[in-house]
């Protein structure tokens with residue numbers, strides 16, 4: 001569907017699904033612009049999870065009784081729904097984890113610890129979240145592999161020419177963020193995956209800031225592994241997703257061991273259950289899987305192209321309004337297809353934490369800090385930045401409130 005065919009979002013209607021947005025603090029209505037950290041949960045998701053607890057709460061895979069059967073079916077169907085949502089080839093390719101971080105660790109431990117060794121290289125980008133950066137750093141240290149970083153350009157894009165230099169036949173894994181949670185940059189991940197594959201390397205894509213906000217097709221990207229979190233896409237906390245190509249997952253050793261992931265156990269040895277269960281030991285996040293299923297239904301009900309269009313529109317408006325200030329520095333690319341739904345910035349002479357605190361006095365919730373990208377902040381030459389990030393329920397009026405609060409901060413510190 002072309003962008004012109006898209007009806008704009010009925011934001012007022014959507015807001016009714018999120019009662020939390022009606023909260024006020026000291027007479028000021030909440031303006032929630034911290035969606036890159038966690039999005040809010042719409043009524044249908046809360047309802048689906050309550051229904052699970054009220055009617056069929058039970059453990060999965062083990063029981064012969066009715067409730068366990070219902071819970072098992074719901075849990076399995078959640079995998080099917082997520083697979084369909086991101087274009088995977090089936091539930092075997094969808095492992096439920098706790099979050100994106102655990103998905104990164106799963107692959108780093110299951111694959112990296114066994115496959116990496118001295119002489120191998122892991123190529124990351126300078127805009128990686130600590131979830132990927134710290135994890136691969138540690139696994140490289142333990143295996144003797146080296147880590148290399150693809151540079152960013154002056155305007156916060158990935159330097160693809162440098163990626164071509166960094167990725168060589170010694171590269172075993174390329175791990176890159178799809179949309180940067182600090183710069184808002186949308187990276188050319190298919191291109192990166194192709195470069196990795198040309199050198200016989202695997203590619204892991206961190207989609208924590210992509211899947212919630214735009215259509216994602218893991219098959220089209222051709223990623224070997226792809227991760228995201230439920231709580232950033234209108235779903236619950238406590239559940240994330242690690243997509244992996246079936247043939248690769250089949251060859252991986254489990255990362256965590258225990259009940260629910262085995263086929264046969266003797267006093268001497270054990271064999272593993274089929275995919276994806278061999279990577280989901282113990283009692284899994286059942287209510288959360290039900291909630292994630294409902295969140296996917298909710299987002300698809302809106303349409304991911306419309307979600308993207310709405311967020312890009314709001315982010316572009318915020319960018320333009322903030323760019324009016326001479327003393328505001330905005331990080332990352334200008335509005336357009338290479339920028340996602342967030343804006344990271346700093347107000348000269350006001351620390352980002354002070355700015356966030358003044359915003360909070362106006363009930364405007366933003367995030368300030370290093371956003372789990374300390375090396376990127378070092379590169380930008382700042383200790384911290386402020387970040388406003390948007391979702392389907394945000395409006396231009398809310399951006400105006402953000403801008404008013406920036407003006408206020410400036411007057412206060414001038």
Ligand code: PLP
Pocket residue numbers: 036037099100101102129131132177179180181206208209229240
């Ligand atoms: N990767 C990116 C790009 C993120 O923005 C985040 C969270 O902010 C993560 C990974 C980690 O997500 P989680 O805390 O859900 O594991």
